[in-house]
Amino acid sequence: MGECGAPGDVNSNVLVARSTGDPQLDKAVWQWLSWDKNQKTKEQIESLLQNGKHKELRDRLCCRLTFGTAGLRSAMGAGFCYINDLTVIQSTQGIYKYLERCFSDFKQRGFVVGYDTRGQVTSNCSSKKLAKLTAAVLLAKDVPVYFFSTYVPTPFVPYAVQQLKAVAGVMITASHNRKEDNGYKVYWENGAQITSPHDKEIIKCIEECVEPWNGSWNENLVDTSPLRQDPLKKICDCYMEDLKKICYHRELNLQTNLKFVHTSFHGVGHDYVQLAFKAFGFQAPIPVPEQKDPDPDFSTVKCPNPEEGESVLELSLRLAEKENAKVVVATDPDADRLAVAEQQENGCWKVFTGNELAALFGWWMFSCWKENCSEDADVKNVYMLATTVSSKILRAIALKEGFHFEETLPGFKWIGSRVKDLLDNGKEVLFAFEESIGFMCGTSVLDKDGVSAAVVIAEMATYLEGKNLTLAQKLIEIYETYGYHISKTSYFLCYDPPTIKRIFEKLRNFDAPQSYPKFCGIYNILHVRDITTGYDSSQPNKKSVLPVSKSSQMITFTFQNGCVATLRTSGTEPKIKYYAEMCALPEQSDRSVLEEELQKLIEALIENFLEPDKNGLIWRSA
Numbered sequence: 001m002g003e004c005g006a007p008g009d010v011n012s013n014v015l016v017a018r019s020t021g022d023p024q025l026d027k028a029v030w031q032w033l034s035w036d037k038n039q040k041t042k043e044q045i046e047s048l049l050q051n052g053k054h055k056e057l058r059d060r061l062c063c064r065l066t067f068g069t070a071g072l073r074s075a076m077g078a079g080f081c082y083i084n085d086l087t088v089i090q091s092t093q094g095i096y097k098y099l100e101r102c103f104s105d106f107k108q109r110g111f112v113v114g115y116d117t118r119g120q121v122t123s124n125c126s127s128k129k130l131a132k133l134t135a136a137v138l139l140a141k142d143v144p145v146y147f148f149s150t151y152v153p154t155p156f157v158p159y160a161v162q163q164l165k166a167v168a169g170v171m172i173t174a175s176h177n178r179k180e181d182n183g184y185k186v187y188w189e190n191g192a193q194i195t196s197p198h199d200k201e202i203i204k205c206i207e208e209c210v211e212p213w214n215g216s217w218n219e220n221l222v223d224t225s226p227l228r229q230d231p232l233k234k235i236c237d238c239y240m241e242d243l244k245k246i247c248y249h250r251e252l253n254l255q256t257n258l259k260f261v262h263t264s265f266h267g268v269g270h271d272y273v274q275l276a277f278k279a280f281g282f283q284a285p286i287p288v289p290e291q292k293d294p295d296p297d298f299s300t301v302k303c304p305n306p307e308e309g310e311s312v313l314e315l316s317l318r319l320a321e322k323e324n325a326k327v328v329v330a331t332d333p334d335a336d337r338l339a340v341a342e343q344q345e346n347g348c349w350k351v352f353t354g355n356e357l358a359a360l361f362g363w364w365m366f367s368c369w370k371e372n373c374s375e376d377a378d379v380k381n382v383y384m385l386a387t388t389v390s391s392k393i394l395r396a397i398a399l400k401e402g403f404h405f406e407e408t409l410p411g412f413k414w415i416g417s418r419v420k421d422l423l424d425n426g427k428e429v430l431f432a433f434e435e436s437i438g439f440m441c442g443t444s445v446l447d448k449d450g451v452s453a454a455v456v457i458a459e460m461a462t463y464l465e466g467k468n469l470t471l472a473q474k475l476i477e478i479y480e481t482y483g484y485h486i487s488k489t490s491y492f493l494c495y496d497p498p499t500i501k502r503i504f505e506k507l508r509n510f511d512a513p514q515s516y517p518k519f520c521g522i523y524n525i526l527h528v529r530d531i532t533t534g535y536d537s538s539q540p541n542k543k544s545v546l547p548v549s550k551s552s553q554m555i556t557f558t559f560q561n562g563c564v565a566t567l568r569t570s571g572t573e574p575k576i577k578y579y580a581e582m583c584a585l586p587e588q589s590d591r592s593v594l595e596e597e598l599q600k601l602i603e604a605l606i607e608n609f610l611e612p613d614k615n616g617l618i619w620r621s622a
Contacts, residue, residue: 020054028061028080031210036078037217038085040124044078064206065091066551067199068571073174073183076120083182084123088130088172089216091184092137094206095168098198101205103167103189110144112169112231114157116268116334117294118182126296127151127172127182132219134170134184139225140215146231147222151268151294153335154185155449158416160235162191162446176265176305176332177572179298191446192416196547236272240279242444243452248368249463253281256462259325260285262454263316265304266295267333269450276455285458286323288316298333306330306339307437309351313341317349327461327471331450337437338450340457342471350472354435355391355487355581357457359478360471361439362394364460365431366401379403383422385415385432388531388546388556389489389566389579394431396482396583403430409531409546410554411571412438416446435489435579480586486594487581488602492610492617495574499615503576504553504567507609508533520557521604527558531568563601567609576617578605 019026029049036042048057060079065072065087072091074083099106113135119126128151135145146164148156157171167189174181186194186202194202215221222228247253260277262285264270270292274284290300298304301312310317316328320343328349330339341351352360362384369382382403384394387410398405404427408414415432422429423443432440438448441456457471464474479485494500508530510517516528516537527538534548538558554568565580582598610617 018049020049020057022054022058025054025058025062029057032061032078032080032086035212036086038124040122041078041084041086044123066203067186067194068552071183071185071193073177073181073572075180076118076123076125076182078123083130083174083184084125085130085133085217086212088133088184089137089212090206090210092134092170093209093213093216094202095170095186096138096141096143097205097209098202099167106167107143109165109167110146111138112146112157112160112164112166112187113172114148114152114154114160114169115172116154117151117296118172118174118179118333119296120180120182125182129219130172130182130184131170132222133217134172135228136218136221137213137216139221139227140213140218142227144227144229145222145225147228148232148235149230150232152232152235153268153272153331153449153451155336155445155447155451156235156239157185158187158191158193158447159239159445160231161187161189163235163238164231165189171334173334175334175336175572176303176307178303179296183572187447190417190420192420193411193413193447195413195417236275239444240275243276243279243455245444246365246368246442246452246456247280247459248372249459250281252462252466253459256282256465258327258458258462258465259323260458260461261288261316261320261323261325261328262286263288263291263306263313263328263330264335265301265306265330265333266291266293266298267304267331267335268294269331269333269335272335272451273329273331273454276451277458280455280459282455282458285329286319286325288319290315304333306332306337307354309339310341310349313339313351317341327458329454329457331454332437335450336448338439338453338457339437340471342461344470344472352471352475353487353489354433354437355393355485355489356475357437357439358386358391358433358435359393359485360460360475361431361433361441361453361456362397363474363478364456365441366397366403369428369430381426381428383427383429385418385429387411387415387434389568389577390433390435391485391487391581392564392583393478393482393485394433396485400482407546409549410434410568412440412448415440419443419446435487479591480589483586484584484588484591484594485581486584486591486598487579488598489577489579490620491570491575491577492612492619493574494576494615494617496616500553500569500576503610503615504532504555507555507567516555517557517609520559520601520608523563523601523604524560525557526560529556529558530554531556559601561597561601563598565601565605567605576610578602578610580605
């Protein structure tokens with residue numbers, strides 16, 4: 001959103017008395033103090049001004065939020081680059097202006113608003129309050145708002161946008177981020193997250209109306225306006241009914257003795273996962289009592305991200321052992337992602353990676369389609385999708401089974417938009433995923449959905465138990481049929497953006513200007529694709545097939561030994577992520593050899609390309 005905002009109502013006498021000596025900063029300070037009606041965040045800026053903390057004031061007030069892979073996301077607190085009452089009002093005003101321009105029937109179709117259970121006492125900021133202000137901006141402009149009366153999973157918002165034929169929707173959430181963060185996720189009328197050019201156009205509109213309008217601060221409008229409707233019951237009932245379309249073995253589910261433990265990670269998932277299991281005919285999963293209810297402090301985990309594995313699943317695994325439950329399903333705080341663990345014969349737990357779960361989901365969704373499709377169904381009309389940093393296992397299954405596989409840029413917003421295009425062209429999409437435990441089973445929701453994924457994995461485990469197989473055993477069968485795909489994903493923390501830029505620029509000018517590396521240690525590089533610049537050495541015209549994404553860093557290396565490795569920056573956190581995968585043919589079945597080769601290549605990648613010691617990168621904690 002550019003630099004310090006447009007002119008506001010500034011009290012020049014006080015400005016002279018408490019000037020920072022920087023006219024641009026003075027203007028931004030006084031815009032904040034003139035516009036912000038949240039006493040706590042207003043006091044944070046006043047305190048910094050009184051204490052002469054000009055650098056921090058500049059950091060907070062002289063840059064603005066921008067749309068990343070998951071909408072707007074930042075820490076809660078005072079400032080134009082933080083998530084707070086004022087920046088949410090500004091963002092919604094910009095969205096109103098843009099939607100008014102795009103849709104002549106905006107005021108007939110309305111807008112959906114949902115929220116999770118995050119909050120921060122020191123800023124008097126909570127997801128529910130931010131959602132109420134989002135609704136207030138629109139209600140004050142006579143736009144009908146479908147405002148959920150309680151917290152909901154993120155997938156409910158895109159689902160509601162489509163079901164209610166609204167023009168757009170917003171979910172207030174920071175998903176699995178640390179407790180200090182919050183976010184503002186925007187969905188278009190197609191039920192997918194916004195992509196370019198909508199994001200850039202909305203930013204322009206926000207910059208054109210940064211001063212709050214009359215009525216924008218009136219959060220009570222949600223309780224008094226006749227234009228506000230509560231879609232909770234209708235959407236929940238419809239969602240659970242639609243879920244049954246991907247339930248294929250209800251009789252088995254009704255009879256199974258398998259027990260499941262579910263943790264909702266102090267977030268929104270508990271009630272909705274219970275209902276989903278009921279819709280599939282299962283007994284309710286056993287909840288982890290300490291993590292069942294919303295808690296904005298996420299007090300039993302060091303970080304509320306189930307992707308972190310066994311270290312954050314401790315309570316659920318111990319409960320599962322006590323209850324003799326063989327499978328644990330964990331939804332992240334906004335219930336759009338799913339982690340799964342299964343107890344093995346030796347008593348140890350296997351926590352599946354996102355890529356391993358995708359292999360299972362891909363096999364399952366295709367098998368169920370094959371068993372239930374009509375006689376004249378054409379496998380060439382069937383699609384599965386994955387983001388480009390995710391495992392290529394679906395590609396291997398597609399090649400053998402005859403359906404189509406497509407890749408998109410990282411971020412489910414790209415998957416959602418592409419799936420909608422395919423559906424509009426009469427194609428059938430069974431499954432899509434991103435390696436960071438985001439899964440879309442079926443097409444009722446055009447976004448990742450941990451609620452549906454949890455109950456599909458439960459049905460899969462139940463079916464496999466009838467064949468005397470575990471999920472882990474079936475995974476090995478899949479790899480032996482389609483080829484081992486051994487992958488490893490991790491990250492380094494880097495809080496210094498210039499360092500990140502320097503690392504990637506060095507890769508673009510490795511041995512000489514505008515020259516990418518030809519080797520990584522002893523490993524020969526066949527192809528390089530740079531999504532940031534649009535370069536792809538594997539294409540005849542040297543141009544990437546995937547869209548250019550200049551706002552983030554991402555380079556992919558394809559090695560002669562069959563490994564594909566990507567380095568990229570995170571769209572939501574201060575991380576440099578790496579993704580590496582050995583893609584073997586079915587006849588290369590020695591897993592330990594493949595794993596050793598992958599590990600050595602990752603070590604070479606880190607040592608030669610990331611240079612963590614030299615660049616001061618912080619290793620991911622074990």
